[in-house]
Structures are given as C-alpha cells and as structure tokens.
Amino acid sequence: MPEQPYEPERAIAGTGMGGAMDLGASEAVTLEKTPGGPQGTGPAGKPRSLWSDAWRDLRRNPVFLVSALVILFLVFVSLWPSALASGSPLECDLSKAQDGPGPGAPFGYDGQGCNVYTRTVYGARTSVMVGVLATLGVAVFGSVLGGLAGYFGGTGDSVLSRVTDIFFAIPVVLGGLVLLSVVTSNTVWPVIGFMVLLGWPQISRIARGSVITAKHNDYVQAARALGASDSRILLRHIAPNAVAPVIVVATIALGTYIALEATLSYLGVGLKPPSVSWGIDISAASPYIRNAPHALLWPSGALAITVLAFIMLGDAVRDALDPKLR
Numbered sequence: 001m002p003e004q005p006y007e008p009e010r011a012i013a014g015t016g017m018g019g020a021m022d023l024g025a026s027e028a029v030t031l032e033k034t035p036g037g038p039q040g041t042g043p044a045g046k047p048r049s050l051w052s053d054a055w056r057d058l059r060r061n062p063v064f065l066v067s068a069l070v071i072l073f074l075v076f077v078s079l080w081p082s083a084l085a086s087g088s089p090l091e092c093d094l095s096k097a098q099d100g101p102g103p104g105a106p107f108g109y110d111g112q113g114c115n116v117y118t119r120t121v122y123g124a125r126t127s128v129m130v131g132v133l134a135t136l137g138v139a140v141f142g143s144v145l146g147g148l149a150g151y152f153g154g155t156g157d158s159v160l161s162r163v164t165d166i167f168f169a170i171p172v173v174l175g176g177l178v179l180l181s182v183v184t185s186n187t188v189w190p191v192i193g194f195m196v197l198l199g200w201p202q203i204s205r206i207a208r209g210s211v212i213t214a215k216h217n218d219y220v221q222a223a224r225a226l227g228a229s230d231s232r233i234l235l236r237h238i239a240p241n242a243v244a245p246v247i248v249v250a251t252i253a254l255g256t257y258i259a260l261e262a263t264l265s266y267l268g269v270g271l272k273p274p275s276v277s278w279g280i281d282i283s284a285a286s287p288y289i290r291n292a293p294h295a296l297l298w299p300s301g302a303l304a305i306t307v308l309a310f311i312m313l314g315d316a317v318r319d320a321l322d323p324k325l326r
Helices: 025-033 050-058 062-079 116-152 155-167 174-180 189-216 218-225 230-242 243-267 280-287 293-320
Strands: 013-014 020-024
Touching: 013 280, 020 116, 025 116, 025 293, 050 062, 062 116, 062 293, 116 155, 116 189, 116 230, 116 243, 116 280, 116 293, 174 189, 174 243, 189 243, 218 230, 230 243, 243 280, 280 293
Parallel strands: none
Antiparallel strands: 013 020
C-alpha cells in the first residue's frame, strides 16, 4: 500500500477504541469549539481540572445545595444576629421563667426568664466561630506537619507518626474535662486551642499520605529533574494535588467541632456564662425538661441542624472530589 504524503493540515484524534482516525483541519477546529467539547474537556476543548469537574458535580447535587443554603443562613445569623432578634440575650426576667411562646418570644422563656429565641439566634455566632476557627487551625497546623513529614521522610516522619499515635490514644471528652477544668477564661480561645491540640493528628496523617502518593508522580519527578527546589515542588506541584482529602475531612470535622464545643459547654468546662452558647443553654434547660421542654428543644434543634448541614456538605464535597465515586 503506497504511503500517503504527510499533510500538516490534517489532525489526529483518538477514537476511544485504542486506534486513531484522521480529521481534517476544519473538523478538528469544529471538535474543539463544540459546546462541552469531547469527554474530559471544557467549552473550548481545554482539559478540565479536578476542581472544575468537582464544582460542576456540586452544582447538580441537591444535598450540596441544601446544606450550602443552610450554612449561608447560619453565617448570616452569626454576623448579624440583631437582624433577626431584637434585644440582648443577657436580658432576663424571672417573672417570665419557664413561660411558653408569647409576643416577642416565639420560642418562650427558659428557667431564668431569658428569651429562648434571642439566645438561640445569638448562640449561632459562638458555635460557628468556634467551629470555623478550630477547623482552620487544625487544617493549617496538621497539613504543614504532615506534608513536610511525608515529603522529606526520615527520622522526622517516624517521630511524627509516633506522636500522632500518642494523641490518638487520648479520649477527646476526657481530655477536655482534664485540660479545660483548670482554665478560668470565659473566652472561646481555650476551647479552640484544645480542639487544635487534639485535632491536628487526623489531618496530619491524611496530609502525609496524600503527599507521599503525590510525590511519586511523573510530573513531580520531572520538576525535580529540571532542578526545581523543594519549596517550589511542594507549593506548585504537590500541594494543589494533595489538598483535596484535607478539605473533605476538614469540612466534615467542622460540624464535629461545633458539637464538641456544645458538649464541653454542657459539661461545664467549655464556654461559661455570660457567654451565649447552645451548649450552655442546653445544660441550663435540662433540669426543666418536664416543665419547659421548649427551652431545651430549640437550642438542641439548632445544634443538630448545624452539625447535620456541615456533615452533608462534607459528604457532597467528598463525592465530588473523589473520581472513584463517579
């Protein structure tokens, strides 16, 4: 069979069956400009990244949309609680103690005569702030330690692995009872510091495994062969491809930290009055559960919805960022 002359205006495209077919230049351009492009490409025929694919899947996931709307509402309430509740959460009237819903108090009053609605709205600020700040601290501290240990290995990696094992053996609630019982501060910082102290090993181990997997990829070896420094390889090549598991775990852990803050406050070692917290309100309403169940129902419901929203968001993000689940 005579050889066909090489024509530079021809393009080669994969058939998807392991072979190849010739396309004319006009056909190749048309393929690139086709809306949506071939599978795995964007609107202009450019390869889609993991993040663009994940965002496309998230926008079509009703679980993500519902949880995101709930979280946006919680953020709004945390930033501007006065937009939804008038008055101060610290204003109480003992003459109205344990009263049911009424004008200006749709959720009724607690055992101290405080407006349950106002305290529930203002309690969102503390819970969300503690959860977000604790998650950021855990994610940054754990990712840096785990990423460096996974990349460089050696003695530092072995020491970090043993230290994380020790922290994993500490019961979280028991550790909070011991460590926070000696703290007299009424601010959120001791609680956040405790969560970071006991929460970083999980993120560290996940970041370490992701970095170990990423550093053996061909593009990292090529960058190292071209003389790229360790800092450039870590920041430009490894970190963007190893951060997805950390984001997933941190998103789910945020709801867990909110529940942990409420648990510690309920036990009396977390936040303390005059701070406003769902855990404090649940603890104060527990003795009056028979006479005033509404005082316990509303802060408990707000806490449950908040934790569930962040867990649902984390599950949706995990499904979008894990190609094996598609």
